[in-house]
Amino acid sequence: MMSNLVRERTPERAVHGQGTGAFGFFEVTHDISHICKADFLKKVGQKTPIAIRFATSGGSRGSADLVLDNRGYSVKFYTREGNFDIAGFNTPVAPFKDPLDGHIITRSARANPATNAPDANMALDRATLVPESLHMLMYTYSGRGIPASYRNMPGFSVHTYQVENENGDQYFIRCHFLPDGGIKYMKAEEARQIRADDPHYLTKDLYRAIENGDYPSWTFSVQILTETDVENEGPGVFDLTKIIPEDRYPLHEVGKFVLNRNAKNFFAEVEQLAFCPCNLVPGIHGAPDKVYEARRLIYRDAQVYRLGGNVFNIPVNCPFLVQTHTYNRDGMPPVSGGEGPNYYPNSFNGPEPFVPKHSTGLINIIEKDGADNFDQAGDLYANILTEEERSTLIKNIVSKLKTATHFLQKRALELFTSINQDFGDRLKQEMNITICSN
Structure with missing residues (x-):
C-alpha cells in the first residue's frame, strides 16, 4: 500500500494544470453540410457525445480557480468517424503566432527559479518581448480573466480550420462557443474574497449545477470564409493573435453543447482527458498556420510522456462510437489489439490505414514582414x-x-x-x- 502511494501520481499537464470538466452531447441545429462533410455535422437533430474541459492556463494542479488568467476551453467530439478535438481558449485570440514563442509564454508564467514564487517581472518581460500577446492580455485583464462560473465562460477555437464538402470545395471556419446563460465575469476583489475560503469555487460550481439538473449549454457557431475571401483578406485570417471581424464574417449557428454528466471518477475521466489537435475527422483538415502544426506534434508528445504510449487506449480518450484497428500492441497499459498482424501491408486481414477519397492538403500561407500587431x-x-x-x-x-x-x-x-x-x-x-x- 505504501509503495502504491508513492508511485501513483502521473505528471501533470505542462500548462492548464488546474481545471475541471464534464460530459454531455452536441446537437446539430443548423445544417452546414454544404461547407463541411464531417459526419457529425450532417443532419439537424443528430447528437454526438462530447467532453469539455475548462482550466486556468498558468496554474498547477490543485491551485486556485479564481485567479486572473486566460483559460483553456477544450472540446472532444466522440464521432462515428473517430474523435475530433478542439483545444481552444476563453478569448478569441491566442498569445503568440510563432510556435518558437510558446516556451516564452509558458515558462514565464511559472515560478521564478530562485524564489519558487510567481514573478511580475517575468510575466511583464514576456508580454513586452512578445508584443502581439498584449491583445490577449487586454481581453483577459478587462474582465474575462475571472469568469463568474465556467457555465458563463465562452470558448473559441482561435485557429481558422480548413474544411471541405462532399465535392471537395474548400472553406475556412473559426469556431465560437457562447454560453446560453450569458457571458458573466467576476471582479478581482470579489474573487479574492471567495478564493480565501473556497479556492476551487469554479470546479464545485460546475459540479453542483450538473448534479442538480441545471445543465449548462453553449451555442456553437462558426464564421465562414471561402477561398476567395481568404485571397482577399490575406494571411491575417490565420493569425491566432487576431480576430476575424464579425461585421464582415458573421456567426452562423451550427448547434448546441449541453453538459449533463459529471465524472464518476475525476482522475480517470477528467485528469486523463487528452485533447490533441492531431485528432481530426474526414472533412476537417485542421489549420494551415505554423502554431497548429507545432501543436499537433507537441500535444501528442506531451500526452505520451504524461499518460503513456497507449494514451488513446484510455477509455475516456477512445473513439468509442467506431471500431478501431490500430498497430499499437503491448507496451504500457492500457493495451488493446486484435488477432491480426500489426503491420501493413499484410496477407492475414490485419488493419489497413484509412485513405480518404479526396486527399486535399492544407493551403500554404505566407505572412510578409511588417505585420501590424x-x-x-x-x-x-x-x-x-x-x-x-x-x-x-x-x-x-x-x-x-x-x-x-x-x-x-x-x-x-x-x-x-x-x-x-x-x-x-x-x-x-x-x-x-x-x-x-x-
Missing part, C-alpha cells in the same frame, strides 16, 4: 470595450506594473501607448499615483 488591440480598447471594462483593464495592469522593475514598466508603458494614446496616458497617470518613478 497592434491594430486590433487599439480597436479593442477604443471601440469594443465598455468604459467599465477599460477601467478594469487599467486597474489590473497597474496592479502588475507597480511591482515590476523600472525598465520593464517603461517598456510596457511605451507599448501600451503605441496601442492607444489614451490607454497609455491613463496608465501613466495611475502609475504616477501608485508609485514614484525616476
Whole structure:
C-alpha cells in the first residue's frame, strides 16, 4: 500500500494544470453540410457525445480557480468517424503566432527559479518581448480573466480550420462557443474574497449545477470564409493573435453543447482527458498556420510522456462510437489489439490505414514582414470595450506594473501607448499615483 502511494501520481499537464470538466452531447441545429462533410455535422437533430474541459492556463494542479488568467476551453467530439478535438481558449485570440514563442509564454508564467514564487517581472518581460500577446492580455485583464462560473465562460477555437464538402470545395471556419446563460465575469476583489475560503469555487460550481439538473449549454457557431475571401483578406485570417471581424464574417449557428454528466471518477475521466489537435475527422483538415502544426506534434508528445504510449487506449480518450484497428500492441497499459498482424501491408486481414477519397492538403500561407500587431488591440480598447471594462483593464495592469522593475514598466508603458494614446496616458497617470518613478 505504501509503495502504491508513492508511485501513483502521473505528471501533470505542462500548462492548464488546474481545471475541471464534464460530459454531455452536441446537437446539430443548423445544417452546414454544404461547407463541411464531417459526419457529425450532417443532419439537424443528430447528437454526438462530447467532453469539455475548462482550466486556468498558468496554474498547477490543485491551485486556485479564481485567479486572473486566460483559460483553456477544450472540446472532444466522440464521432462515428473517430474523435475530433478542439483545444481552444476563453478569448478569441491566442498569445503568440510563432510556435518558437510558446516556451516564452509558458515558462514565464511559472515560478521564478530562485524564489519558487510567481514573478511580475517575468510575466511583464514576456508580454513586452512578445508584443502581439498584449491583445490577449487586454481581453483577459478587462474582465474575462475571472469568469463568474465556467457555465458563463465562452470558448473559441482561435485557429481558422480548413474544411471541405462532399465535392471537395474548400472553406475556412473559426469556431465560437457562447454560453446560453450569458457571458458573466467576476471582479478581482470579489474573487479574492471567495478564493480565501473556497479556492476551487469554479470546479464545485460546475459540479453542483450538473448534479442538480441545471445543465449548462453553449451555442456553437462558426464564421465562414471561402477561398476567395481568404485571397482577399490575406494571411491575417490565420493569425491566432487576431480576430476575424464579425461585421464582415458573421456567426452562423451550427448547434448546441449541453453538459449533463459529471465524472464518476475525476482522475480517470477528467485528469486523463487528452485533447490533441492531431485528432481530426474526414472533412476537417485542421489549420494551415505554423502554431497548429507545432501543436499537433507537441500535444501528442506531451500526452505520451504524461499518460503513456497507449494514451488513446484510455477509455475516456477512445473513439468509442467506431471500431478501431490500430498497430499499437503491448507496451504500457492500457493495451488493446486484435488477432491480426500489426503491420501493413499484410496477407492475414490485419488493419489497413484509412485513405480518404479526396486527399486535399492544407493551403500554404505566407505572412510578409511588417505585420501590424497592434491594430486590433487599439480597436479593442477604443471601440469594443465598455468604459467599465477599460477601467478594469487599467486597474489590473497597474496592479502588475507597480511591482515590476523600472525598465520593464517603461517598456510596457511605451507599448501600451503605441496601442492607444489614451490607454497609455491613463496608465501613466495611475502609475504616477501608485508609485514614484525616476
